[in-house]
Amino acid sequence: MCRSRKSTDSIQPNPKSPRRLSKSSRAPSSSSKTSSIDPPSSATFFTVTSTTTSCSFVNNRHHPTSPSDSSSLSTTPSYSLPAHLKHHLRDTPHIYPLSDISSATGNFLLRRLSPSSSAWRCSLRGRDVAVFRRRLRRPAGLPRLRQLLASICRSHHSSVAKLLGASLSEGDVYLVYEFVEGANLSDCLRNRVNPDYSPIASWASRMQVATDVAHGLEYIHHCTGMNGSGFVHNRIKSSSIVVTEDSLNAKICHFGTAELCGEVAEEDEPLSSPNTPKLMRTNSNAMKFEGTRGYMSPEFRSKGTPTRKSDVYAFGVVVLELLSGEEPLKYSFDRESGDFRRTSVIEGAREAARGSVRRWVDKRLKDSYPVEVAEKMVQLGLACVDDDPERRPDMGRVAGRVSKLYLESKTWGERFALPQDFSVSMAPR
Structure with a gap:
């Protein structure tokens, strides 16, 4: 208030009303x-x-x-x-009938976001939305779903795509998010039609993306959930980050999916239920969840339980992607050995930190960036992907560090009078 x-x-x-106010009615009174x-x-x-x-x-x-x-x-x-x-x-969270979602997506046959994905773009109750189908990892009743939706939909951040509601169907949950116009970060960094082109080919635009994602993830970790206890994202990767076409800002997608699908250990859940089976991190025989290759921390690969520290690891991989433009993991054929050779963006960054960062940074930036800031960003990314989760920094500290480096980059750009106003199209060249 x-x-x-x-x-x-x-x-x-x-003004069209024939009624007139009297002088007494216009005078203020208690x-x-x-x-x-x-x-x-x-x-x-x-x-x-x-x-x-x-x-x-x-x-x-x-x-x-x-x-x-x-x-x-x-x-x-x-x-x-x-x-x-x-x-x-503030949007009121919805429990959509499955028939509404089926009708909006043409019985799940129309307007898929990609040919093989379980995601659709449609209009639902007058909103342009994206619908994602996910598997329920643990049983969750309707009251539990309502509790989680109320907590997740209460959260709002400019760098996080809004969750509008959900629908349950046997072993699946359909998550309804606002549709964000733009392209995912993976496609922006690695254009399949023209590998030499990127809509974020300036240092300022990549630092803007890093800053947006850092603050969005910090918000998820520390300012969401009941009493601000925080959530785990568990899907931080370049394909889950959308770069908006109008401003080149970044939005994190799939926020709330881990909680609604039952992928988070009970000790991390702010809304626990006595009927929910316990999932202990220390039990090697506990239920495990798959992740995305290249973004999984060592402890996640061994235990299969997502944590905030595993989110920090995935963010570090995204930072190194932004700096190099390379994929997290890549396999190339070695003609001399006749075998495939595995290349990791983390290994490349560690080698660059011992030698020359300038030679490792994405060539499409054309050396138009502050080298000292680039070196500090490499060190920050490597700190986030440390094998020991206890040595990884908290996202609050990471977000503050990225913001400081962003301001240093902006000062560097103003010193060299680099152009800041330009229009970008996401269309392939």
């Missing part, structure tokens, strides 16, 4: 009427008082800002909520 002193702004009556802006068929309201401006967002009912306002609510005229205000209101 926000309050201010007497305001000169007030909501004027409809029992002045309130005007409300009510969104049609919505449970959220915005109230404005003529003498004291009061903004309150409440659910399911009117909450007067003071006892004297309660009598005036019954005679308050209604107005439709402006579109620019609706965008900022």
